Each structure stands twice: as C-alpha cells, then as structure tokens.
Amino acid sequence: MAWPTLMRASCLGTWLLLAFATALVPAAVAQQRGDPVGPAAGAAPAADADATADATADATAAPAAGRVLPDASAVAPPPGIRERFDVTFDRVVAKLVGLAASLPLLMAALVIVALASWLGGFVSRRLHLLRLRTDNPYMNGLIRNVVRVLIVLFGVLLALDLLNATALVTAVLGSAGVVGLVLGFAFKDIAENYVAGILLSLRQPFSPGDLVVIDGNEGRVVALHSRSTVLMTLDGNELRLPNALVFKAIILNYTRNPKRRFDFAVTIDPAQSIQQAQALALGQVARIDGVLTDPGPSWTVQEFTPAGLVLRFFGWIDQRHSDLGKVRSEAIRLVKAAYAQADIESPRTTYHLRMARDTEDAGPPRSPEPAHPVNADTSVNRDIDEQLAHAQQAADAGTNLLEPGTDPR
Template identity: 55%
Template structure:
C-alpha cells in the first residue's frame, strides 16, 4: 500500500514539469493566434506527451511488483524497476495474495521471537539445574564433615552434663540451690559453646559465626542499656545470694523499711512487715543501701526511759531500778543490765535503763515491757515519785494500807509471759511455702520451725 501511494504521488509531482516544454508568454505582451508559429504548437504537444510518459515510468518503477500466479508471495517487498505491471493493473485476487503473504511473514517473525524466548528460558532452567546439582555434589562431599561436626557437638553436650552433675567443685555452697544451679548452667553453656565453635571451624563457617557474634554483641549492648534496671536487679540478686547478708526469717531494716525476710527472687527481696504486709524491695536497692540485720546476732539490747522527781535520790533510784530489771525473766546476766542519767532539769530527772535479751529464747518486746512495769512498781514501792506538773500541799504523810495496795503493784513474777512472739514467723513460713518463685536463699537453720 505504501509503495502504491508513493508511485501515484511521484506521477502527480511529475505532471507540472510538462509545462517546461511549452512556450512562455509575457504577461504584458500578448501574441495573437494568427502570429504564432505552427511548429511551436506541435513541439509543445510533443513535449507534454514525453513528460507524461516519463512521469508514468517513474511511478511504475516505485510500485511493488506483482507476484506470479500460483506461487507463494515473497515476504519482502521488491522495488525493482523491471516490474511488469503497475499497481493500478493488479487484480483484487493479487492484492489478497499479497496481504496473505505479509500476514504469513508477521506470523513467522513472531514465531521466531517465541522460539528465541523459549530457548532463553530453557537456558535459564538448565543453569538453575546445574547450580542445584553442584550444590548437591558439594553437600554430598561434606557429609563426612557434617557427621563429624555433629558428633563433636553431641560429645560437648554429654561432657557439659557430666561436669555439671559429677564434679564436686561445682557444688560449692550447696545450701544455696539457686547459686549451685546457676553455676551448673554457666559451665554447661560454656562447654557446649566451645564444642559448637570447634564444629563450625571444622566446617569452615567461622567467619559467619564471627559476624553473628559481633551482631549479637551489639544487640546485647543495646538491650543492656534499654533494660538496665532489670539487669541491675538480677545481678544484685546473684550477689546477695553469694554474700548472704541475711537468711529467710531474719528481721532486717532497709532504708527505713523493716520486716522479716521471706525470699529473694531474681528481681526483688520480699519482706513481711511487723504488721503482716508483704513488702518487695528491688535487689539493687537492698544491695546498695545500708542494711540492718536484727537477727544475725542472737543477743539484742533493749532500753527504756524513766522520769523521777528532782527531789529524789538518783543513786537510790538507780539501785532500785537495777534490782528490778535483773529480776525480770529473760534479761541476761551477761552482759549485765546498765543505766545512765540522760538529763536533769526543772521537769525532773531522766534515767535510761538497758538490758540484753537472747532473741532465740525470748521476745524482745515482751521482756522490755515487763522490765518497764517492774521498775515502775519498784519505784512506787520505794516512794520514788515521778515529776508532777501540778503543785499540791500534803498535810498528812500517813496513808491507809488499802490506799497503798491500790497504788502499788505487786512485785511477783507469776503469770508473766515473756516467750518469743512467733506470729510473724508463722506467717513468713506460710508465705515461703506458698511462694512459686525461685528463691536465692536457703535457711542454714530453720528459724520458722521453732
């Protein structure tokens, strides 16, 4: 179709050129017909015919050739000037054959493209299969090394269990099962890690392991900063288990918080306050703070303050009070009771008395309470008066016996309970039995069973 349009366009462009052979006349000078020469007109007609023939020849030369009858049309277009016929002389059947030929050529071209794509896909599949075969071959070659590496890991696992369960030096401080288990876990992990590293070095994967360990170190550093408080409490709990500044059931005070120890877990130290409440203190706080243990030393001192009137004899008051304190059941003879004058003024004389109690046998609070009662009764019996805030006049010093009996308390010891108070100890024992967390402490002596 393109060649046909080109032929006709060439013919149309060639037609104006035929006017070149015609005589030109001036616009200003007109020649009359009678004055024109007869030979000039004949030459003009002949030149016109010649230019038409040349234009048609050029158009025919640009047209596509007509394929011969009964043969396949050529897939390519011929531009030869020797075409026997022009496009205007082709029949509709010839044009249909030409169109079919072009269609077949396009189908052939697409088929070749598809075949080329299939060949490329086949090449890719072949390359993938070759790669898989190479990997399988390398894996088969490394099977003995893999088996040996697996045996090394299994041997390291068995050796770690043997060391954790058999060696005597791993059972240091066996009274603390948490620390003993922690040491066993660390030893097992270390031995197993060495075995895994040897196996990986045998397989040639050491660079990969180094990269993984480096990444794990960076991640561990980031997590350490993120969970610093948790890590601090965990490490402090381990150190408390190693140092053992207290045992379960001990009466301790930390930062003004007082109670008896229930347990120490990986995060906190659990206390039971003297009024029966559970108190959890972070291990980091307990480890760094000043800790007061009332139970570690079984002997504990108590003291109390007594006021007497300024007119009374201090020596006499001291003698009476010391005798009364020494007679209290539960007060130790060694160290012996003592006393001190705290202050003397218009308000009276302040006397402080001291005594010692064995906490394993007697309760400190009960013994102190009984000592105060006995001193007050002894002062009343010895007419040692306390300071008065109201002045009064006494006209008769004699007193009735019934009046004296109503004021002065008896000095007998009968019916006085000075035994150790086990209420909190029983609650501590119950809380320890109900606790499901792992305890870092184990009592050296069962204080709660008494």
C-alpha cells in the same frame, strides 16, 4: 506427564541439540566454503601462494565493493529465556550435588554438637568431681550453667571448623556482641538486679527468718531470688524489694547477734534521791526472767531539768529465748510498781494542796501494781512464725539463694 519430567526432557533435548550443532556447524561451514570434508581433506594439497593472495585480495576488496560486514551484536545475540533457565538449573543442580557431597560432614558435625551437649550436662551435674562445688546453692547453679555453656560452645566451634565455616563464627559473634549491647541497654534494670542477687548470695548479709530493716522497711527475711528479696513485715504482709536496692541500702540485721539490748526512760521528781531510784530500778530489772547477767543491767542519768530527772535503764536479752518487747514491758511495769511502793514520785506539772490526816487513819502506801513478778510472759514472739514458714515454702523451689539445702538448676 509431570512438570519435572518435562523440564528434564527439555533440558536433555537442548543439550543434545547443542551437541549436534557443535559437531555439524563446522562441517557445514567448510562445505559452503568449498573446503574438503572428511578423509580427503587430509590428502588435498595445500593452497598455493597465489590462491591465498587472491582470497586475501577478495576479502580486502569486499568492503570496497559495497559489501556490509555484520554487526558484532548480530553475531552474538543475547541469550533467551530458555538459555537463562538452563543456566539457573545447572547452578541449582550443582548446589544440590555439593550439598549431597557434604552430607557426611554435616552429619558428623551434628553428632559432635549432640555429644558436646550431653557431655556438658553430665559434667555440670558432677561438679564435686572437678572440686567446683561450693556451699552456696546459687553459685553452684551459676557454675553449673557456665560449665555446660562452655562445653557446648566448644563442640559448636569444632563442628563449624569441620565444615570450614569458621568465618560464620566471626560473623555470629559480631552480631551477638551488637545484640547483647542493645539488650544490655534495654534491660539495664533487670541485669542490675540479677548481678546484685549474685553479689548478695556471695556476701549473704542475712539468712531466712532474720529480722532486718532495709531502707526503712522492717520484716523477717523469707527468700532471696535472682531479682528480688522477699520480706514479711511484722503485721504479716509480703514485701518484695529489688536486689539492686537491697545491695545499695543500709541493712540493719537484728538477728545476726543473738544478744540485744533494750532500754526505757523514767522521769522522777528532782527532790527524789537518784541513788535510791537507780538501785531500786536495777534490782527490779535484774529479777525479770530473760534478762542476762552478762552483760547485766545498767543505767545513766540522761537529763536533769527543772521539770524532773530523766533516768534511762538498759538490759540485755537473748533473742533466741526471749522477746525484746515483752521483757521491756515487764521491766517498766516492775519499776513503776517499785517506785510507787518507795514513794518515788514523778514530777508534777500542777500544784495541789494536801490536807493533813491523822496518823492512825493513814494506812500503808498502796500501789495499783503488785511489787513482785506475776508470771510475766517473756518468751519469743511467735505471732508471724507460721505465716513466715508458709511463705518460705511457697517460694519457688530452687530459687531461694539463701537456703543452704536448695540446689537450683
């Protein structure tokens, strides 16, 4: 016979013995004392006053005669192992019966939580119905998660209230607060980068492909993730910066304004004409393909020293169609060639003697550079565009906070 069957049988036998003992012990005691038992007991006359007095006297005189009354501990002995087991079994059975009685409420609570979870997912995928959808993909994902969590939390609270376990909610929330405080201190840097990513997504100081300088690091923006900003340097290397650093750093964005100015300096001999030098240089700069006429080229005398005159020239380009480095290089080449043709010399640091020559032998001044454009390339630099495109495609799908077409979940 199995152990549970023996246990139930022993418990049932114990209960029956207790019932019989409860019924028989009073009768046995009455019979021992000589009291009538059964129907005759009701017909027997009550004891008179003398008999009562004699019984009282006997009970009073018993201690004096040397009789010893039993101790209280002897009357109520401590429960044995069987009695304790019976009490424990009764409690377990009562708990199981209570759990079985509360199963319908528990099932109803689980159904409420399941419905809340489904409703949270349904509503979060249709933010446009609530007019909560924005143009920022990351904010869409954040609002979606907040809405889903709020709906599921409401369902859990409703289920706990149905089970009369609202006190458990208070305990869980208190524990969650303590755990959240501990985790906040432990993962402070991660939380700081995450919050900085949210703020950068809201402000959007740059876009994918922009040429920026962040904390001295120059490169084109690949993607903005929840914890880091990915750049590609101009030599083709990937650079990851923490969002907290990016948020607090000084950001120089070259691409936000399509017009960008370039400049270069030329030093001429103090004996040369400043007006002639500047007019000649501005004419050469204005001839370059890619240099804007509004605003047009400009110039200034930067410095006048015994070593020479320093002239600085400025020009503007449209970065969407021209490359700044190429246009600047072409401007320097043309100005150098024009100065050589006009005999505008640079200051010499050493003295030298020039021997007189015949006018017939002297030919026209020669210059190693041609005085006209020679199909100079001033197009936008596309050296790392292919690598930049591959890096943007390799970014985690749905996690680029700067991409307007993504929808992270």
